Amino acid sequence: MRSQGAGLFAYxxxxxxxxxxxxxxxxxxxxxxxxxxAFPLSGFTTQWYSQMWADAAVSHALFNSLKVGAAAALVSTMLAIPAARALTRYRVPGGASMLAFVNLPLFIPEIVLGISLLILLNATAIPLSLLTVALGHIVVCVPFAITVLVSRFEGFDKSLEEASLDLGENGWMTFWRVTFPLALPGIVSSLLLSFMVSFDDFLIAYFLAGSDVTLPIYIWGQLRFPYKLPSVLALGAFILFVSTVLVVFAEWVRSRGLDHRKHKMVGA
Amino acid sequence: MAVAAKGEMTARLAHFYRRSEGARGLALLSPTMLIMLAALAAPMALLALYSFWTQEGYALNTQFSLAQYGTSLGRQTYRALFYRSIEISSAVTLITVLLAYPMAYFVAFRVERSKFVWLILLTIPFWTSYLLRVFAWKVILGYNGVINSGLMSLGLIHQPLEFLLYNPIAVVVTLAHAWAPFAILPIYVNLEKIDRSLLEAAADLGDGPLRRFCRITFPLSLPGVIAAAVMIFVPTTGDYVTPTLVGGSDGVMIANIIEVQFDRVGNWPLGAALAMASMAAVGILTLLFVQATRAAAARIR
Amino acid sequence: MSDETYLNIDHVTKRFGKVLAVNDAQIAIRRGEFFSLLGPSGCGKTTLLRMIAGFEFPDAGEIYFEGMRMTDEPPHMRPSNMVFQSYAIFPHLNVFNNIAYGLRRERLARAELQRRVEDALVMIKLDGFGPRGANELSGGQRQRVALARALVRRPKVLLLDEPLGALDRRLREAMQIELRALQKSVGITFVFVTHDQEEALSMSDRIAVMSAGQVLQIASPRELYEAPNCREVADFIGQMNFFDGKVTGRDGGMARIDAGALGMMEIETGASTGASVLLALRPEKIALSAAATNSVKGTVMAAAYLGERSHYNIDVPGLNEPVSVATQNVGKIASQGHEPGDTVHMTWPPGALVVLPRD
Structure with a gap:
């Protein structure tokens, strides 16, 4: 038993x-x-980073990615809050199939999502822009946001909201005074994770972006030029660092929320 | 009179709304459903529609036709791409699930105090840039890449190994790495749910560790294994970035040819038909896989 | 009912899908009354309470507070407040803010708000607990905070959904007494839901016994115990022996009843001649003696000594089931003890037998 544990640990x-x-x-x-x-390493430098920062195209693409990511995170989380609440709180007819439908983007290759939206935008004569990229990202972010929030709302004692109504608050104020503060860790985590999904996405943006590019599209374009690779590496390392910090923070917030709930149950 | 009737209407609607859980639930779901209908269902429907049309020069012929499906399934090069995509994805799925299972098992059953740290470590790659993870493999496997230059500076080889990059194996390795985090979480969640007293009961009834695993742990974790396999197999068949960056001409997959139809060739109906056909094929294969796995699991006693 | 009727539940029916949760309930609750809804789980008592609170809405029937129709009003428009079974203490707020929750929207002056919350804390004997976090409270303290949070709004009716169910036995008994005293001192109408018949009997002014969505009987605890109106109520409240009987004739208000192995007897009842009836007899109303008297004879099958009382199962020839008997162990010399196998004679005072309709 013990040696099996050691083997698994090594694995x-x-x-x-x-x-x-x-x-x-x-x-x-x-x-x-x-x-x-290539090996061997020939010496330490930060020149690739300074080169990257000096490139106006990089900061422009970065700014675009931030805008799109913020919009996609906000919209998908705002859509997911009432949806996750409805799915966990009420017996909605057809609720399970609606959840399955909303989760479809997880099971459709991104290229298909990209081209199908491209066809729709083309058919409705909507010009490609950062807005259309954000729309595509909302479609892929909603399943993540709903998953995070549904797990937050599950086990949420519905008598807390009933108690608020009973104590004289209407539905709207009950949301702000009870539901929202209790769901906050889930909401923060949903915002961060949706932002990450959008910020990292290349393929959907590749089909839906007009002349204005996001950071992954910019990087994709640079990969063709060998002399650009070192500064792409610097950019990539920077993105990896920032996303790691964000993800650790998001997961920490989410698990803190869960701990909090556990304490409450122990106390009861 | 009319005003009174309208007031009465509103009151009755409000009454219905307050009384019906279903109505309240639907109202809360409707914004999401509307967006998803407009940005997911409608585009997919249009994609299906396009696949029955024909491109004639710059114009679209909207006459119903199965010609694009004929081309998609009939032309040898496309058929070969379908087969290769499915072979590569199957290999990736098998490898990732096999590698992920012991890892998920370790976190679920062996880690006690630092579970959160392990879970975070396994989740971070899940959320970090897919493009960069693929790019890293191009850097590693390249002609002047990490492996070749590393081996050469160690004096183990004198010529760069050319077989590392631009072939289906490189695609499989890269995809297996890029999708690994997707396999761990569903398997872990299902292992974690298993009631430990079931294993004690099996031990009490005379089963050793191996038989316990085969008769209790594995069957109960199967939903997670199936979920992981589907979550990897379905999207990887349509992967575009990896074959483009590390596949070379031998590693081209179906997504590359679809992209070409929408970009350089400009034959959207053919691209749509290729996409629909590949989704249908993947869908059928996935259903067969799930059914077969369940049937096999039902034989465990 | 009388003009004292404060909360009127008028022919209320509620269905969940095919399940009839509450069937034509008709209850008039008086001002200042401690009223209990008693029944096994799933009998519809909580659904009825939730309809009074406004969390569920009846499919048919009306609910009136002081003659005002409230059937369709949402919870925040009703003059009632509720203590939830889970207590529903807001986990993100401290004790003070939990209690002040419902006062915030009344736009009270800060000092007034402070004073009312402090008073409430004193009332529930938790003064000084204001800054405590909701997660730092014991079960009993959470229950008190839930109570204070509801009472601080000065509701006209306080609704309590099994508020003592989560407490251990000792604490529960202490809280029963406290709750009863509190109700008398604040003078608010309490509607109390419980499945614990002892709890209902000891606390309530009146009780409605419910089963399978049906209100079976509404009466004072004494009346429910002494004069249940049907087998289910008799069975649910305390223990009861049941015997078959047949009315063989009538003499004024009295009916002559043939009770088989128990013999012939005359009891005051409205049952008509020829009717099959059910005779109910409480175990503790039966006296046992070893000496032969003009009474029912039986054999002790099982005896259990329970401290202040003893319990016997007596087999009587001609009866399908043994008769259950409870005797008080008064005096130091519990010489009345009977052993299995002993022959005993059972007697009971006139009027101890209750005549119920056969269902």
Missing amino acids: AIVYLAFLYVPVLFLPLFSFNNSMFI
Whole structure:
């Protein structure tokens, strides 16, 4: 039994290495003082970072990605809050099939989502822009937002909202005084994770963006030019760092919320 | 009179709304449903419609026709791409699920205090840029890449190994790495749900560790395994980034040819038919897989 | 009922799908009354309470508060407040803010708000607990906070949904007494839902016994115990022996009843000649003696000594089921003890037998 545990632990370490080591080559070579991404390392430099920051196209694409990500995160979370509440609180006829429908984007290849939206936008003569990119991202973010919020609302004692109504608050104020503060960790986590999904997405943006590009599209374009690779590495390392911080924060907020609920149940 | 009737109407509607849980639930769901109908269902319907049309020069012939499906399924190159996409995805699915299972098992059954840290470590790659993870493999496998330059500077080889990049194996390795986090979470969730007293009961009834795993743990975790397999198989068949960056001409998949129809060739109906056909094929294969797995699981006693 | 009727539940019916949760309930609750809805789980008592509160709406019938129709009003428009079974203490607020929750929208002056919450804390003996977090309270404290939060709004009716169910036995008994005293001192009408018949009997002015959505009987605790109106009520409240009987003749208000193995007897009842009836007899109304008297003879099958009383199952020839008997163990010399196998004689005072309709 004990030796089996040790074997599994070793396996887990190797597995983590498989997950992380390939990605860690990006930050490693981003500090390497050479045009070529190859061993042996030739010295430490931050020139690729300064080159990246100096590039106006990078900051423009970054700003676009932030705008699209913020819009997609806000809209999909705002859509998901009432939807997740309805699915966990009420017996809605057809609720299960509606949830399955909303989760479809998780099971459709991104390229199909991209081209189908492209066809629709083309048919309705809506010009491609960052707005259409945001629309595409909302479609892929909603399933994530709903999943996060449904798990937050599950086990949510419905008599808390009833108590508020009973104490004289109407439905709207009950939402702001009870539902919202209790769901807040889930809402923050949904916002952050939806933002990440949008910020990372390349393929949907690739089909739906007009002349204004997002960061992944910009990076994609740079990959063709070998002399640009070092500064793409710097950009990639930077994105990896920021997303790691955001994800850890999002998961921390979410689990804190769950802990809080557990304490409450112990207290009862 | 009319005003009174209208007031009466409103009052009755409000009355109905307050009394009906279903109505309140639907009202809360409706914004999401409307957006998803407009931005998911409508585009998919249009895609299906396009697949029955024909591109004639710059014009679309909207006469119903199965010609695009004839081309999609009839032309040898497209058929080969379908087969290759499915082969690559099947291999990726098998590898990721097999590799992920012991990891998920370890976190669910062996980790006690630092579960949260392990879960975070396994979740971070899930959320970090897919494009960058694929790009990392291009850097690793390239002609002047990490492996080749590393081995050469160690003096183990003198010529860069050319077989590393631009082939189906590179696509499989890259996809298996990129999709690994998708397999762990569903399997972990199902393992975590298993009531530990079931295992004690099995031990009490005389089963050793291996038989316990085969008769209790594995069957109960099967929904997670199926979910993980579907969540990897379905999207990877349509993957575009990986074959483009590390596949080379031998690693091209169906998504590449679809993209070409929408970009350079400009034959949207054919692209739509290719997309529909591949989704149908993947859908049928997935259903068969789920049915077969369930049937096999039902034989466990 | 009388003009004292304060809360009128008028022919209320509620269905959930095919299940008839409440069937034509008709209850008139008086001002200042401690009124209990008693029944097994799933009998519709909580559904009825939730219709009074405004969380569910009847399919038929009306609900009136002081003659005002409230059937369709949402909860926040009703003059009632509720103590929830789970207590529903807001986990993100401290004790003070939980209690002040319903006062915030009344736009009271800060000092007035402070004073009313402090008074409520004193009332529930938790003064000084205001800054405590909701998660730092014991079960009994949560129950008190829920009570204070509802009472601080000065409702006309306080609705309580099994508020003592989650407490352990000792605390529950203490809270029963406190709750009863509190109700008398604030003078508010309480509607109390419980499945615990002892709790209902000890606290209530009147009780409505419910079963399968039906209100079976509405009466004072004493009347419910002494004069149940049907087998289900008799069975649910305390223990009861049932015997078959047949009315063989009438003499004024009295009916002559043939009770088989128990013999012939005359009881005051309206049952008509020829009717099959059910005779109900409480175990503790039966006296046992070893000496042969003009009474029913039986054999002790099982005896259990329970401290202040003893319990016996007596087999009587001609009866399908043994008769249950409870005797008080008064005096130091509990010489009345009977052993299994002993032959005993049972007697009971006139009027102890209750005549019920056969269903």
